[in-house]
Amino acid sequence: MDSGARPNKSLDASTVTSWVRGRGVYVAFVVLVIFNLIVTPNFASVVTLSTLLITVSPIVLVSLGVALTIGTEGIDLSVGSVMALASAFLPLYLGYGWPVGLSVALLVGVLAGLVNGSLVAFVGVQPIIATLAMLVGGRGLAQIFAGGQSLPVTDPVILWLGQGRLFGLPAPVIVAAVAVLVVGFLVRRTTFGRYVVAIGGNRSASYLSGHPVRRTLLAVYVISGLLAALAGVVATARLGASDPSNIGLLIELSAITAVVVGGTPLSGGRVKVVGTVMGALLIQLISNTFIANDLPFTWAQVLTAAIILVAVYLQKGRGVV
Amino acid sequence: MSTGSADTEGLGGSPAWRERLFTTLQRRGAIVVLILVVAVSAVVFDNFLTEQNLENIVLQGAFLGLIVVGMTFVIISGGIDLSVGSMVGLGGILAALTVQVSWPLALILPPLVCGLIGFGNGLLIARAKMAPFIVTLAGLLGIRGLALALANEKPIGIGGSSPFDWFGQGQILGISVPVFFVIIAFAVGGLVLARTSYGRIIFAIGGSEESARLMGLPVDRTKVIAYTTSGALAGFAGALLAARLSAGDPNAGLAWELDAISAVVVGGTLLTGGAGTMSGSLAGVLLLSILQNLINQLGTLGSYAQQVVSGFFLIIVVVVQAYLSRKER
Amino acid sequence: MEQDSPILEVRRVTKRFPGVLALDGVSFDLRPGEVHALVGENGAGKSTLIKVVTGVYRPDEGQILFNGEEVTFAEPRESQAAGISTIYQEINLIPLLSVAQNVFLGREPRNSLGMIDKARMNRDAAEILERYGIRADVTAPLRSLGLGVQQMVAIARAISVDARAVIMDEPTSSLEAREVETLFGVIGQLREEGVGVIYVSHRLEELYEICDRVTVLRDGRVAHTGDLAELSRLQLIAHMLGRELSEVQEEGATGFGGEHETAREPVLVAQSLSQRPRLHEVSFDVHPGEVVGLAGLLGAGRTETAKAIFGAEPIDSGSVRVEGKDIKTGSPGAAIRAGIAFLPEDRKLEGIIPDLSVRENIVAAALPKLARAGLVSEKAQDDLVEEFMQSLGIKASSPNQPVRELSGGNQQKVLLARWMCMNPKVLILDEPTRGIDIGAKVEIQKLVDDLAAKGLGIILISSEVDEITEGSDRVVALRDGTVVGLLSEDEITESNLMALLAHGEDSGHGGQETREDADG
Amino acid sequence: SPPGAKTEGQGSGGGGKKAQQDIAQATGDVCKVKPPDLKLQDAVVGFSQSEKEVNPFRIAETESIRSEAKKRNIEKLVYTNANSQASKQISDIRDMIAQDVDAIIVAPLLEEGMDPALNAANEAGIPVFLIDRETAGKPCEDYITFMGSNFYKQGKQAADLLADFTNENAQVAVLEGTPGASVTIDRTEGFEQQLEEYPDMEIVASQTGEFLRTKGQTVMEQLIQSNPDIDAVYAENDEMALGAIQALKDAGKDPGQDVKVVSIDGTEQAVQAIITGDINAVIETNPRFGPLAFDTIEDYLAGKPIPQKIIVQDDIYTKKNAQEKLDETY
């Protein structure tokens, strides 16, 4: 679902290599799956697959938003803290019924996105700094509002979002899948999606083409905040309790990695939705592989770094100059 | 490759002296803010201007300061180095592991090894044309893992007061040794940045890498040197920190990359590259250090509130600068 | 001269890009003391050849010999060190650095301590620029200067090193007559010193003025090499286009026809536009079916005026009216909705979105029109793209090709297409034919004519005097951001125009020197 | 969850008794230093917390110190938080010294690395009282005394309890705390060492859950998949245990029955889980150092001898006593 150039119709050798290169993440993923099939006990099972999909769901949700911000040549470091904010607020208003609790939690995400977006679009603060401030301050706020405590969530509808199933499909996976479809549709089919990549590709040119640059930027950060809040709700539901101190901790690193490994360049001008999903799956699978084989955490981290480098290296090629 | 994304429209306009004043204000904004903050703090807190407190502030910023010098080079060149925090951890562990063998080695090995890793980062970025963010993000993960593995996941104590400890705890002419080193680093860094060809090329690459390449400048080499320096300084900071703690802590320097980036940006350097000053970065480090000191002086803020205050402070400073730099246009 | 062995020799060089064969067995040589013209249509491969020679690209096949020895340059740095100095097609300097820093980047004068000697650097830079007739504050950031001055700085930088060969890829496309004369003086000097010069330009008259030999590229192959004096202008064009002489002969110097029928009510009225200190009370109007030329020297404020009308620059005062209705100033979106289109002068920074495809670049401005409820209609989009790629003859391997891979001229056509598919009421063209090959240039000029005939109001900014004089129904002359005169119909002659623009040359001063007082 | 480096370490878990008299058990020699002439009410006391209050233990610890300070009307409590950075803890303590506090309560982050801070306090003649974690240095010289639990012993107790529940025959999964934290190290070592006593008990997987509930859950999910035979879980804090229970239930296991679970801390939710039968036992770690710490400072100011080590007696919660002790938890 990339909005960038599709491969040429004429298939000569260089086109094929460049096609493979553009998809380093798929190659890496397939290799890792094969490795697991051979090495990891009980890997080829429905449960394994569903666990993988469930755990990856929150990462996919935040990655989608981060991908959009990166597409505009920005970034959103605050997603983890926004998850925490949503998690903190969710139980506070569940007493009024789940629609209220859920709306408040999502609204908090929208608000955080509005703050980020306004700073970026109207004040002209660099995205990395604006969202860094939200990363630092947002979690602090979440902890203050929740009194640092983890509160249990018992509302069945909310719990379903984290633990339920529909037609045998885990609810978090359904939520993530819907988000993927919606964002994919936005990116591919709508003027908004075009504005996003145009702004990322050349902001001045986009402005001079009459694109609503500021509004689009604002919208991108709001969407990212909303998706992060949704991820926060899902994670909270899965845990059965809010946990503003820990939910979403460092998830921004996973998300950025997923986006970049998935082929969206940090320099903006392109958004790869499917690639992002694959990127998220890849990094989750890496971590699952290490845990399932009881490899020491420290070396797992070293190897994760190496795999990220290889996957990104495989897809560079679209060099500059 | 971030060729001036935002300010391509609206070229210069106001009379030259006004433009200069605003440019200066923008570039020196951090120093202006620094002076203001010091003045206000001196009035509000009795203990602020005591010699001991000022020394605390400077000493606290010293280790981060070393990293910031390297980070300034990297950011002006249009890149970013997220691996420095982990390098501090690795540097400390290397020092702790080697100090028993020979204390000079404990000082030399960390910058050497981390410099080498920085060199690797640089090669991947300059030669393989991979995004600095992702290369050094992998570094952040991998190097921390390495530090933890080498340390067997525990802090390593450096018993006794070998000469090594002096580098973290001793004094030269009444100045703490780490402070002494950071002064040297800023002075040399500032000179290199402002007054040498190498420094100009760093600016050129940050301004437009493609142009710099077409102008025949040694782009790759310059970038590799910047990342190597950044790594070496971070490793050295790790060694000094180990000397100060009398222990190597594999978790030392956690999230320092964010502090370093904040300091550089607070100091008026553009994250898009191509502009910035070393003096601004120094002011940025001092500002962060003072902020922490003030929070401690207050002594009542909970840790969550501290976070909120830090985030807010960062935004205020940056917004003020955004305002000033807009005026400049 | 003939017996001199070549400084630079290219032997059967081939260069492929995905889907494009940019150079196909090209051979070429440059002798000492000659000025060698390299010409061809947009996308013929001129820039690629230059980049292969200077080490930006590596050739897939073939050899490059410099001073008789085979060389492989891995980077532009290496070719520069060997003695090839190059001015690439788009200005490649560092906008945030000062003029002096740009001139001396990488080879700054140093003091005894090995530190940069700033005072000397600024002095030397000013001196060098002075030599080329550029008066500019060398401590000002480069981006504060107009494109023309920037180009001159790039030339100064390239020439101030001792080189055996100097390559210039369309150096004059953003220069006007005065600067071009200066440049030719410099080239003459280089020739005397025995330096070989490769000169790329789409302005044929320039070639005849200074070039000794010519190599014509067509679709990546050498179509002709020989002494320029032996070729007539028409023969040269025939080689470039690959057509018979007789076919070419019919066409005139520009593609403009006669005058247009214009309506009485103006479609656009610009009223007292001011943006201190660059624009002062600029007023003029444009009628449907009329081409209004904006004339002026470098930095006269033409681009500024265009941007003010389009809303791309905030203005201090003044108004813009389209069909009698005031439009919101300071917003390109509002201007576009009112029916104004603007083709910017700086293609690289303000025009193309490099990583996006040709298709997406063409429809960039038309998106709201192509979409219903925010959904883009693929069908309508593809039809539009196909129509304009064909009508403008855009050379691309497919609509999916990233626009950054197109040759400079084709990029310009893509931008033209972006605005033409909007069906605007007013079209502002800032240097529309810069870097466009002779064939396409004529086409574009014809197009401007046709559009005017269909009732569009057109504002034409050009540094080429014939384009202004032949193309415009009226000319607004600007100097230092002030309207200094209006010519219409028969008054529009080169000499009248020159008189207007040059008048007050010695009392006033041009844009590029306005920063002289900045010494604080 | 991210493969990131982190140290949001949890402290020790905590037991639940409230009265300080119950928890204190002095060991070793006593310390007698000549105190300054000062009353506790007039003292400015510094409290250097090591980690953010991200888990029940830290929250309860800080809260206990703060409320006790208020209760006793002391002049001022200067609170700092090292955010898991050893270097910051040192500069925090130095900042307090610069503010001329009269005594400092330190919850040290690391065993190593506190020397410069302790030295500086010594030079300034300010007494230091350590709580919850010990640090290198000599009591009475480098600091006055240490009050806290024995994490190593907690690990051993956990091993014994698990052995008891599984008839000394089990496939054990260990959920470790934050890598590098001294609590993690001690609780892991104590457990592993004691487990050697039981030849039929085998550790089949040992992974960090970083003291987090979320992490405990995802790690357990993975482990139960690749090792379906796991029938015992040792979680180094309650939070991870609660996450693991969720994962075990998702995998169709019955925690407490099919899989025995033992954890450390004694938070309310964990003890509640004992009552519902999901956790088999919890070893307590008491975070409520406030009363004890200020009593000790008061004794010190009064010139009374101070024990060099005050080890907190930690309770063990099981099905038998969980209900009655529920209100002692935190």
Ligand SMILES: Nc1ncnc2c1ncn2[C@@H]1O[C@H](COP(=O)(O)OP(=O)(O)OP(=O)(O)O)[C@@H](O)[C@H]1O
């Ligand atoms: N980096 C690239 N990737 C793919 N194709 C390219 C690239 N650079 C150039 N091309 C293609 O090579 C051909 C030659 O382009 P080149 O820029 O050399 O033309 P040119 O003769 O300089 O044209 P102009 O007069 O418009 O500047 C064009 O078809 C262009 O699309």
Ligand SMILES: Nc1ncnc2c1ncn2[C@@H]1O[C@H](COP(=O)(O)OP(=O)(O)OP(=O)(O)O)[C@@H](O)[C@H]1O
């Ligand atoms: N007073 C001034 N101070 C600073 N810069 C100026 C001044 N006057 C002109 N310039 C610079 O020169 C440029 C000249 O303006 P403008 O581009 O509108 O002129 P132009 O007639 O279109 O010339 P060009 O052919 O260079 O485009 C401005 O963009 C600006 O950067």
Ligand SMILES: [Mg+2]
């Ligand atoms: Mg060209």
Ligand SMILES: [Mg+2]
């Ligand atoms: Mg112009």
